[in-house]
Amino acid sequence: MTSEQQHQLPDDIDVFSPEAYADEAGLYRQLAHLRRNLPVSWVDRAPYRPFWLVTRNEDIKLIEKNHGIFLSAPRLTLIPEAMEAATLARYGSRTGGSRTILDMDEPEHSQYRNIAARWFIGSGLRELTPGIDAIAEKYVSRMIGMGGECDFASDIAVWYPLEVIASILGAPLEDAPYILRMTQALLAAGDPELQQDGDYGAAAFEEFAGYLGKMLAERRACPTGDLTSAIANASIDGNPIGMIEALSYVLVAITAGHDTTSAALAGGMLGFATHPEEMTKLVANPGLLRNTSNEICRWVSPIHHFMRTASEDFQLRDVTLRAGDAVALIYPSGNRDEAVFEEPDRFLIDRDTSGHVAFGYGVHACIGRQLALFELDAFFGKLIPRLSSLELTATPVPIASNFVGGYRRLPIRYAVR
Numbered sequence: 001m002t003s004e005q006q007h008q009l010p011d012d013i014d015v016f017s018p019e020a021y022a023d024e025a026g027l028y029r030q031l032a033h034l035r036r037n038l039p040v041s042w043v044d045r046a047p048y049r050p051f052w053l054v055t056r057n058e059d060i061k062l063i064e065k066n067h068g069i070f071l072s073a074p075r076l077t078l079i080p081e082a083m084e085a086a087t088l089a090r091y092g093s094r095t096g097g098s099r100t101i102l103d104m105d106e107p108e109h110s111q112y113r114n115i116a117a118r119w120f121i122g123s124g125l126r127e128l129t130p131g132i133d134a135i136a137e138k139y140v141s142r143m144i145g146m147g148g149e150c151d152f153a154s155d156i157a158v159w160y161p162l163e164v165i166a167s168i169l170g171a172p173l174e175d176a177p178y179i180l181r182m183t184q185a186l187l188a189a190g191d192p193e194l195q196q197d198g199d200y201g202a203a204a205f206e207e208f209a210g211y212l213g214k215m216l217a218e219r220r221a222c223p224t225g226d227l228t229s230a231i232a233n234a235s236i237d238g239n240p241i242g243m244i245e246a247l248s249y250v251l252v253a254i255t256a257g258h259d260t261t262s263a264a265l266a267g268g269m270l271g272f273a274t275h276p277e278e279m280t281k282l283v284a285n286p287g288l289l290r291n292t293s294n295e296i297c298r299w300v301s302p303i304h305h306f307m308r309t310a311s312e313d314f315q316l317r318d319v320t321l322r323a324g325d326a327v328a329l330i331y332p333s334g335n336r337d338e339a340v341f342e343e344p345d346r347f348l349i350d351r352d353t354s355g356h357v358a359f360g361y362g363v364h365a366c367i368g369r370q371l372a373l374f375e376l377d378a379f380f381g382k383l384i385p386r387l388s389s390l391e392l393t394a395t396p397v398p399i400a401s402n403f404v405g406g407y408r409r410l411p412i413r414y415a416v417r
Protein backbone atom coordinates (compact mmCIF):
# COMPACT_ATOMS: atom_id res chain seq x y z
CA MET A 1 0.00 0.00 0.00
CA THR A 2 1.41 3.41 -0.92
CA SER A 3 1.62 6.31 1.52
CA GLU A 4 -1.10 8.05 -0.52
CA GLN A 5 -3.46 5.06 -0.17
CA GLN A 6 -2.73 4.78 3.57
CA HIS A 7 -3.57 8.44 4.14
CA GLN A 8 -6.41 8.81 1.63
CA LEU A 9 -9.06 11.33 2.72
CA PRO A 10 -12.31 9.38 3.33
CA ASP A 11 -14.92 9.97 0.60
CA ASP A 12 -17.46 11.41 3.02
CA ILE A 13 -15.09 14.22 4.14
CA ASP A 14 -14.85 17.48 2.25
CA VAL A 15 -12.93 20.37 3.82
CA PHE A 16 -11.52 21.87 0.63
CA SER A 17 -14.32 22.60 -1.87
CA PRO A 18 -15.90 26.09 -1.93
CA GLU A 19 -19.24 24.56 -0.86
CA ALA A 20 -17.65 23.03 2.26
CA TYR A 21 -16.99 26.57 3.50
CA ALA A 22 -20.69 27.48 3.29
CA ASP A 23 -21.41 25.09 6.20
CA GLU A 24 -19.15 26.31 9.02
CA ALA A 25 -20.35 23.90 11.71
CA GLY A 26 -19.88 20.90 9.42
CA LEU A 27 -16.50 22.17 8.28
CA TYR A 28 -15.10 22.61 11.79
CA ARG A 29 -16.46 19.21 12.89
CA GLN A 30 -14.68 17.51 9.99
CA LEU A 31 -11.44 19.44 10.56
CA ALA A 32 -11.42 18.39 14.23
CA HIS A 33 -11.86 14.77 13.13
CA LEU A 34 -8.92 15.07 10.73
CA ARG A 35 -6.62 16.73 13.28
CA ARG A 36 -7.32 13.81 15.63
CA ASN A 37 -7.26 10.93 13.18
CA LEU A 38 -5.58 11.86 9.91
CA PRO A 39 -3.68 15.15 10.30
CA VAL A 40 -1.92 14.76 6.95
CA SER A 41 -4.24 13.34 4.31
CA TRP A 42 -4.05 12.68 0.59
CA VAL A 43 -6.74 14.20 -1.62
CA ASP A 44 -7.19 12.92 -5.15
CA ARG A 45 -10.58 14.25 -6.10
CA ALA A 46 -11.90 16.18 -9.08
CA PRO A 47 -11.84 18.99 -10.01
CA TYR A 48 -8.37 19.43 -8.45
CA ARG A 49 -4.97 17.89 -9.11
CA PRO A 50 -3.97 15.72 -6.12
CA PHE A 51 -2.50 17.31 -3.01
CA TRP A 52 -1.77 16.72 0.69
CA LEU A 53 -4.05 18.37 3.21
CA VAL A 54 -2.32 19.64 6.40
CA THR A 55 -4.57 20.40 9.36
CA ARG A 56 -2.47 20.70 12.55
CA ASN A 57 -1.16 24.10 13.71
CA GLU A 58 2.34 22.71 14.36
CA ASP A 59 2.58 21.16 10.88
CA ILE A 60 1.40 24.30 9.09
CA LYS A 61 4.17 26.25 10.85
CA LEU A 62 6.77 23.58 10.14
CA ILE A 63 6.05 23.71 6.42
CA GLU A 64 6.06 27.51 6.28
CA LYS A 65 9.30 27.61 8.32
CA ASN A 66 10.97 25.37 5.76
CA HIS A 67 10.42 27.84 2.94
CA GLY A 68 13.59 26.71 1.18
CA ILE A 69 12.01 23.28 0.69
CA PHE A 70 8.34 24.20 0.39
CA LEU A 71 8.04 26.72 -2.44
CA SER A 72 5.18 29.07 -3.19
CA ALA A 73 5.69 28.68 -6.94
CA PRO A 74 4.02 27.26 -8.95
CA ARG A 75 0.85 26.25 -7.09
CA LEU A 76 -0.27 28.76 -4.49
CA THR A 77 -4.02 28.06 -4.25
CA LEU A 78 -6.50 25.33 -5.12
CA ILE A 79 -7.79 25.95 -8.61
CA PRO A 80 -9.74 23.40 -10.69
CA GLU A 81 -7.40 21.49 -13.00
CA ALA A 82 -9.26 22.56 -16.16
CA MET A 83 -8.91 26.20 -15.14
CA GLU A 84 -5.18 25.74 -14.45
CA ALA A 85 -4.77 24.17 -17.90
CA ALA A 86 -6.66 27.02 -19.59
CA THR A 87 -4.53 29.56 -17.72
CA LEU A 88 -1.34 27.73 -18.66
CA ALA A 89 -2.36 27.72 -22.33
CA ARG A 90 -3.20 31.41 -22.26
CA TYR A 91 -0.33 32.85 -20.20
CA GLY A 92 2.33 30.15 -20.26
CA SER A 93 2.03 29.88 -16.46
CA ARG A 94 -0.47 28.18 -14.15
CA THR A 95 -0.74 31.32 -11.98
CA GLY A 96 -1.87 33.40 -14.96
CA GLY A 97 -0.87 36.90 -15.93
CA SER A 98 0.09 38.05 -12.44
CA ARG A 99 3.21 37.50 -10.32
CA THR A 100 2.59 38.69 -6.79
CA ILE A 101 5.00 38.56 -3.86
CA LEU A 102 2.94 35.63 -2.62
CA ASP A 103 3.99 33.68 -5.73
CA MET A 104 7.71 34.48 -5.33
CA ASP A 105 10.38 32.52 -3.46
CA GLU A 106 13.64 33.65 -1.83
CA PRO A 107 15.75 35.65 -2.43
CA GLU A 108 13.53 37.48 -4.93
CA HIS A 109 10.54 37.50 -2.60
CA SER A 110 12.29 39.58 0.12
CA GLN A 111 13.52 42.17 -2.37
CA TYR A 112 9.98 42.80 -3.59
CA ARG A 113 8.44 42.56 -0.12
CA ASN A 114 10.73 45.38 1.07
CA ILE A 115 9.18 47.81 -1.42
CA ALA A 116 5.91 48.04 0.53
CA ALA A 117 6.87 46.68 3.96
CA ARG A 118 7.61 50.07 5.55
CA TRP A 119 4.07 51.29 4.75
CA PHE A 120 2.53 48.71 7.01
CA ILE A 121 4.71 48.73 10.13
CA GLY A 122 6.25 51.20 12.62
CA SER A 123 6.34 54.87 11.62
CA GLY A 124 4.88 54.12 8.16
CA LEU A 125 1.75 52.70 9.76
CA ARG A 126 1.66 55.44 12.44
CA GLU A 127 1.38 58.06 9.68
CA LEU A 128 -1.72 56.28 8.36
CA THR A 129 -3.53 55.78 11.66
CA PRO A 130 -5.26 59.19 12.02
CA GLY A 131 -6.81 58.75 8.55
CA ILE A 132 -7.90 55.18 9.35
CA ASP A 133 -9.39 56.30 12.67
CA ALA A 134 -11.48 58.90 10.85
CA ILE A 135 -12.72 56.29 8.33
CA ALA A 136 -13.59 53.92 11.21
CA GLU A 137 -15.57 56.69 12.92
CA LYS A 138 -17.44 57.37 9.66
CA TYR A 139 -18.59 53.74 9.40
CA VAL A 140 -19.44 53.39 13.10
CA SER A 141 -21.58 56.54 12.77
CA ARG A 142 -23.16 55.17 9.58
CA MET A 143 -24.10 51.96 11.38
CA ILE A 144 -25.49 53.82 14.39
CA GLY A 145 -27.42 56.09 12.02
CA MET A 146 -29.10 53.10 10.36
CA GLY A 147 -31.61 52.97 13.19
CA GLY A 148 -30.79 49.68 14.88
CA GLU A 149 -30.89 47.15 12.03
CA CYS A 150 -28.60 46.42 9.11
CA ASP A 151 -27.01 43.72 7.04
CA PHE A 152 -23.60 44.24 8.56
CA ALA A 153 -21.82 42.26 5.82
CA SER A 154 -23.07 44.28 2.86
CA ASP A 155 -23.79 47.64 4.55
CA ILE A 156 -20.58 48.13 6.56
CA ALA A 157 -18.02 45.28 6.51
CA VAL A 158 -17.21 45.37 2.79
CA TRP A 159 -16.89 49.17 2.60
CA TYR A 160 -14.75 50.27 5.54
CA PRO A 161 -11.55 48.26 4.79
CA LEU A 162 -12.01 49.03 1.10
CA GLU A 163 -12.01 52.76 1.79
CA VAL A 164 -8.89 52.34 3.95
CA ILE A 165 -6.85 50.48 1.31
CA ALA A 166 -8.13 52.72 -1.52
CA SER A 167 -6.90 55.77 0.44
CA ILE A 168 -3.46 54.15 0.99
CA LEU A 169 -3.11 53.22 -2.69
CA GLY A 170 -4.61 56.50 -3.92
CA ALA A 171 -7.56 54.88 -5.77
CA PRO A 172 -10.58 57.20 -6.15
CA LEU A 173 -13.27 56.55 -3.52
CA GLU A 174 -16.03 56.63 -6.17
CA ASP A 175 -14.42 53.52 -7.73
CA ALA A 176 -15.03 51.50 -4.52
CA PRO A 177 -18.08 49.56 -5.87
CA TYR A 178 -16.10 48.62 -8.99
CA ILE A 179 -13.05 47.51 -6.96
CA LEU A 180 -15.33 45.45 -4.71
CA ARG A 181 -16.92 43.68 -7.70
CA MET A 182 -13.51 42.86 -9.18
CA THR A 183 -12.14 41.62 -5.85
CA GLN A 184 -15.09 39.34 -5.24
CA ALA A 185 -14.80 37.90 -8.76
CA LEU A 186 -11.11 37.20 -8.15
CA LEU A 187 -11.04 35.98 -4.56
CA ALA A 188 -14.44 34.34 -3.99
CA ALA A 189 -14.35 32.70 -7.38
CA GLY A 190 -16.13 29.55 -6.18
CA ASP A 191 -19.23 31.31 -4.82
CA PRO A 192 -22.06 31.05 -7.37
CA GLU A 193 -23.57 34.39 -6.26
CA LEU A 194 -20.31 36.34 -6.44
CA GLN A 195 -18.72 34.66 -9.43
CA GLN A 196 -18.93 36.89 -12.50
CA ASP A 197 -18.50 34.77 -15.61
CA GLY A 198 -17.99 31.17 -14.52
CA ASP A 199 -14.31 31.47 -15.44
CA TYR A 200 -12.71 31.59 -11.97
CA GLY A 201 -12.00 35.30 -12.21
CA ALA A 202 -10.09 35.25 -15.52
CA ALA A 203 -12.16 37.96 -17.24
CA ALA A 204 -12.19 40.07 -14.06
CA PHE A 205 -8.40 39.80 -13.87
CA GLU A 206 -7.93 41.12 -17.39
CA GLU A 207 -10.34 43.97 -16.87
CA PHE A 208 -8.92 44.94 -13.47
CA ALA A 209 -5.36 44.74 -14.81
CA GLY A 210 -6.32 47.43 -17.33
CA TYR A 211 -7.66 49.67 -14.54
CA LEU A 212 -4.62 49.19 -12.27
CA GLY A 213 -2.17 49.47 -15.19
CA LYS A 214 -3.57 52.90 -16.00
CA MET A 215 -3.17 53.98 -12.36
CA LEU A 216 0.45 52.75 -12.34
CA ALA A 217 1.30 54.52 -15.61
CA GLU A 218 -0.13 57.78 -14.24
CA ARG A 219 1.88 57.49 -11.02
CA ARG A 220 5.04 56.59 -12.91
CA ALA A 221 4.68 59.79 -14.91
CA CYS A 222 3.58 61.85 -11.94
CA PRO A 223 4.15 60.38 -8.43
CA THR A 224 1.74 61.57 -5.75
CA GLY A 225 3.21 60.07 -2.56
CA ASP A 226 0.75 57.17 -2.29
CA LEU A 227 1.62 53.45 -2.20
CA THR A 228 0.85 53.05 -5.91
CA SER A 229 3.48 55.72 -6.66
CA ALA A 230 6.02 53.90 -4.44
CA ILE A 231 5.40 50.63 -6.30
CA ALA A 232 5.32 52.24 -9.77
CA ASN A 233 8.70 53.87 -9.18
CA ALA A 234 10.44 51.11 -7.23
CA SER A 235 13.63 49.53 -8.48
CA ILE A 236 15.01 46.02 -8.10
CA ASP A 237 18.78 45.55 -8.40
CA GLY A 238 19.01 49.06 -9.82
CA ASN A 239 16.43 48.41 -12.57
CA PRO A 240 12.87 49.75 -12.68
CA ILE A 241 10.32 47.25 -11.40
CA GLY A 242 8.68 45.24 -14.24
CA MET A 243 5.13 46.13 -15.26
CA ILE A 244 3.75 42.64 -14.47
CA GLU A 245 5.35 42.70 -11.00
CA ALA A 246 4.14 46.26 -10.28
CA LEU A 247 0.64 45.41 -11.46
CA SER A 248 0.58 42.23 -9.39
CA TYR A 249 1.78 44.15 -6.33
CA VAL A 250 -1.02 46.71 -6.51
CA LEU A 251 -3.48 43.92 -7.33
CA VAL A 252 -2.59 41.90 -4.22
CA ALA A 253 -2.58 44.97 -1.97
CA ILE A 254 -5.94 46.23 -3.17
CA THR A 255 -7.67 42.84 -3.07
CA ALA A 256 -6.02 41.05 -0.12
CA GLY A 257 -5.86 44.42 1.63
CA HIS A 258 -9.60 44.71 2.07
CA ASP A 259 -11.43 41.42 1.43
CA THR A 260 -9.63 39.68 4.29
CA THR A 261 -10.24 42.52 6.72
CA SER A 262 -13.91 42.72 5.68
CA ALA A 263 -14.22 39.01 6.44
CA ALA A 264 -12.59 39.55 9.85
CA LEU A 265 -14.87 42.50 10.60
CA ALA A 266 -18.05 40.55 9.76
CA GLY A 267 -16.81 37.46 11.60
CA GLY A 268 -15.94 39.63 14.62
CA MET A 269 -19.47 41.04 14.65
CA LEU A 270 -20.83 37.47 14.55
CA GLY A 271 -18.49 36.59 17.44
CA PHE A 272 -19.88 39.39 19.60
CA ALA A 273 -23.50 38.68 18.58
CA THR A 274 -23.19 35.03 19.58
CA HIS A 275 -21.02 35.66 22.67
CA PRO A 276 -22.54 38.86 24.19
CA GLU A 277 -20.59 38.40 27.45
CA GLU A 278 -17.45 39.24 25.44
CA MET A 279 -18.88 42.73 24.75
CA THR A 280 -19.28 43.30 28.49
CA LYS A 281 -15.70 42.11 29.03
CA LEU A 282 -14.31 44.52 26.44
CA VAL A 283 -16.21 47.51 27.82
CA ALA A 284 -14.98 46.69 31.33
CA ASN A 285 -11.41 46.21 30.12
CA PRO A 286 -10.54 48.28 27.00
CA GLY A 287 -6.95 47.07 27.38
CA LEU A 288 -8.16 43.82 25.79
CA LEU A 289 -8.78 45.55 22.45
CA ARG A 290 -5.68 44.33 20.55
CA ASN A 291 -6.10 40.82 21.92
CA THR A 292 -9.74 40.97 20.82
CA SER A 293 -8.67 41.79 17.26
CA ASN A 294 -6.26 38.86 17.28
CA GLU A 295 -8.98 36.58 18.67
CA ILE A 296 -11.31 37.73 15.89
CA CYS A 297 -8.67 36.75 13.32
CA ARG A 298 -8.08 33.37 15.00
CA TRP A 299 -11.78 32.56 15.36
CA VAL A 300 -12.68 33.74 11.85
CA SER A 301 -9.60 32.69 9.80
CA PRO A 302 -10.42 34.96 6.84
CA ILE A 303 -7.98 33.12 4.56
CA HIS A 304 -8.81 29.42 4.31
CA HIS A 305 -5.68 28.05 2.72
CA PHE A 306 -2.46 28.63 0.84
CA MET A 307 -0.41 25.91 -0.86
CA ARG A 308 3.25 25.03 -1.16
CA THR A 309 5.12 22.58 -3.40
CA ALA A 310 7.92 20.38 -1.99
CA SER A 311 11.23 20.83 -3.84
CA GLU A 312 12.74 17.74 -2.14
CA ASP A 313 11.48 14.77 -0.12
CA PHE A 314 10.38 15.68 3.42
CA GLN A 315 9.18 13.53 6.32
CA LEU A 316 6.03 14.95 7.91
CA ARG A 317 4.85 12.67 10.72
CA ASP A 318 4.38 9.22 9.14
CA VAL A 319 4.11 10.61 5.61
CA THR A 320 6.98 11.03 3.18
CA LEU A 321 6.15 14.05 1.05
CA ARG A 322 7.86 13.62 -2.32
CA ALA A 323 9.58 16.32 -4.35
CA GLY A 324 6.87 17.85 -6.53
CA ASP A 325 4.01 17.06 -4.10
CA ALA A 326 1.67 19.94 -3.28
CA VAL A 327 0.45 20.64 0.27
CA ALA A 328 -2.56 22.74 1.26
CA LEU A 329 -2.22 24.52 4.61
CA ILE A 330 -5.68 24.79 6.16
CA TYR A 331 -5.49 27.89 8.38
CA PRO A 332 -8.99 27.58 9.95
CA SER A 333 -7.92 24.16 11.19
CA GLY A 334 -4.61 25.44 12.60
CA ASN A 335 -6.58 28.14 14.39
CA ARG A 336 -8.96 25.66 16.04
CA ASP A 337 -6.25 23.17 17.00
CA GLU A 338 -7.02 21.98 20.54
CA ALA A 339 -3.29 21.28 21.06
CA VAL A 340 -2.75 25.07 21.04
CA PHE A 341 -6.11 26.60 22.04
CA GLU A 342 -8.39 25.38 24.82
CA GLU A 343 -12.06 25.21 23.80
CA PRO A 344 -11.02 26.39 20.34
CA ASP A 345 -14.56 26.90 19.01
CA ARG A 346 -15.34 29.54 21.65
CA PHE A 347 -14.81 33.23 20.89
CA LEU A 348 -12.93 34.42 23.99
CA ILE A 349 -11.36 37.87 23.86
CA ASP A 350 -9.11 37.27 26.86
CA ARG A 351 -7.60 33.96 25.76
CA ASP A 352 -3.92 33.62 24.83
CA THR A 353 -4.06 34.14 21.06
CA SER A 354 -0.36 33.75 20.40
CA GLY A 355 0.27 30.93 17.99
CA HIS A 356 -2.67 31.60 15.68
CA VAL A 357 -1.96 31.31 11.97
CA ALA A 358 -4.64 33.61 10.54
CA PHE A 359 -1.86 35.76 9.06
CA GLY A 360 0.23 32.76 8.01
CA TYR A 361 3.75 32.20 9.31
CA GLY A 362 7.38 32.70 8.29
CA VAL A 363 8.76 34.76 5.40
CA HIS A 364 5.38 35.22 3.70
CA ALA A 365 3.50 36.11 6.92
CA CYS A 366 1.00 38.84 6.14
CA ILE A 367 2.60 42.19 5.38
CA GLY A 368 -0.66 43.95 6.35
CA ARG A 369 -1.09 42.26 9.73
CA GLN A 370 -0.55 45.39 11.83
CA LEU A 371 -2.74 47.45 9.52
CA ALA A 372 -5.56 44.89 9.67
CA LEU A 373 -5.34 44.67 13.47
CA PHE A 374 -5.39 48.46 13.73
CA GLU A 375 -8.49 48.62 11.50
CA LEU A 376 -10.26 46.11 13.75
CA ASP A 377 -9.13 47.96 16.92
CA ALA A 378 -10.36 51.27 15.52
CA PHE A 379 -13.79 49.92 14.55
CA PHE A 380 -14.68 47.70 17.50
CA GLY A 381 -12.97 50.02 20.00
CA LYS A 382 -15.41 52.76 18.97
CA LEU A 383 -18.51 50.63 18.35
CA ILE A 384 -18.74 48.15 21.22
CA PRO A 385 -18.87 50.72 24.08
CA ARG A 386 -21.78 52.39 22.24
CA LEU A 387 -23.92 49.26 21.97
CA SER A 388 -26.28 48.12 24.73
CA SER A 389 -27.47 45.06 22.81
CA LEU A 390 -26.61 43.10 19.69
CA GLU A 391 -28.29 40.07 18.12
CA LEU A 392 -28.63 38.23 14.83
CA THR A 393 -32.00 38.58 13.10
CA ALA A 394 -31.45 35.74 10.63
CA THR A 395 -28.94 32.99 10.00
CA PRO A 396 -25.73 34.46 8.55
CA VAL A 397 -24.81 33.31 5.03
CA PRO A 398 -21.08 32.55 4.63
CA ILE A 399 -19.44 33.06 1.25
CA ALA A 400 -18.87 29.69 -0.43
CA SER A 401 -15.13 30.10 -0.96
CA ASN A 402 -12.22 27.86 -0.11
CA PHE A 403 -9.83 30.84 -0.37
CA VAL A 404 -10.96 34.15 1.20
CA GLY A 405 -14.06 33.76 3.37
CA GLY A 406 -16.51 36.26 4.80
CA TYR A 407 -20.30 36.61 4.75
CA ARG A 408 -22.71 37.45 2.00
CA ARG A 409 -25.33 38.35 4.60
CA LEU A 410 -25.07 39.04 8.31
CA PRO A 411 -28.36 40.62 9.44
CA ILE A 412 -28.18 42.16 12.92
CA ARG A 413 -30.29 44.22 15.34
CA TYR A 414 -28.63 46.48 17.91
CA ALA A 415 -29.46 49.17 20.42
CA VAL A 416 -27.27 52.16 21.20
CA ARG A 417 -26.55 53.44 24.72
Ligand code: HEM
Pocket residue numbers: 064101102103113252253254256257258260261264297301302303306331357358359360361362363364365366367368369371372
Ligand atom coordinates in the same frame (compact mmCIF):
# COMPACT_ATOMS: atom_id res chain seq x y z
C1 HEM B 1 -7.53 40.21 8.78
C2 HEM B 1 -6.95 40.58 7.65
C3 HEM B 1 -5.90 39.76 6.95
C4 HEM B 1 -5.63 38.42 6.99
C5 HEM B 1 -6.35 37.36 7.81
C6 HEM B 1 -4.50 38.18 6.12
C7 HEM B 1 -3.94 36.93 5.92
C8 HEM B 1 -2.81 36.71 5.16
C9 HEM B 1 -2.18 35.43 4.96
C10 HEM B 1 -2.67 34.11 5.56
C11 HEM B 1 -1.11 35.61 4.16
C12 HEM B 1 -0.15 34.53 3.65
C13 HEM B 1 0.87 34.26 4.70
C14 HEM B 1 1.71 33.05 4.44
O1 HEM B 1 1.82 32.57 3.30
O2 HEM B 1 2.30 32.58 5.43
C15 HEM B 1 -1.05 37.02 3.83
C16 HEM B 1 -0.09 37.59 3.04
C17 HEM B 1 -0.18 38.89 2.57
N1 HEM B 1 -1.08 39.86 2.96
FE1 HEM B 1 -2.54 39.64 4.31
N2 HEM B 1 -4.12 39.36 5.56
C18 HEM B 1 -4.93 40.36 6.04
C19 HEM B 1 -4.86 41.70 5.75
C20 HEM B 1 -4.01 42.26 4.84
C21 HEM B 1 -3.93 43.66 4.55
C22 HEM B 1 -4.75 44.78 5.23
C23 HEM B 1 -2.99 43.82 3.60
C24 HEM B 1 -2.61 45.15 3.03
C25 HEM B 1 -1.96 45.38 1.96
C26 HEM B 1 -2.46 42.49 3.28
C27 HEM B 1 -1.50 42.20 2.34
C28 HEM B 1 -0.84 40.99 2.24
C29 HEM B 1 0.29 40.76 1.34
C30 HEM B 1 0.88 41.76 0.36
C31 HEM B 1 0.71 39.44 1.56
C32 HEM B 1 1.86 38.71 0.90
C33 HEM B 1 3.05 38.70 1.84
C34 HEM B 1 4.25 37.93 1.31
O3 HEM B 1 4.08 37.04 0.46
O4 HEM B 1 5.38 38.23 1.75
N3 HEM B 1 -3.09 41.58 4.07
N4 HEM B 1 -2.10 37.66 4.44
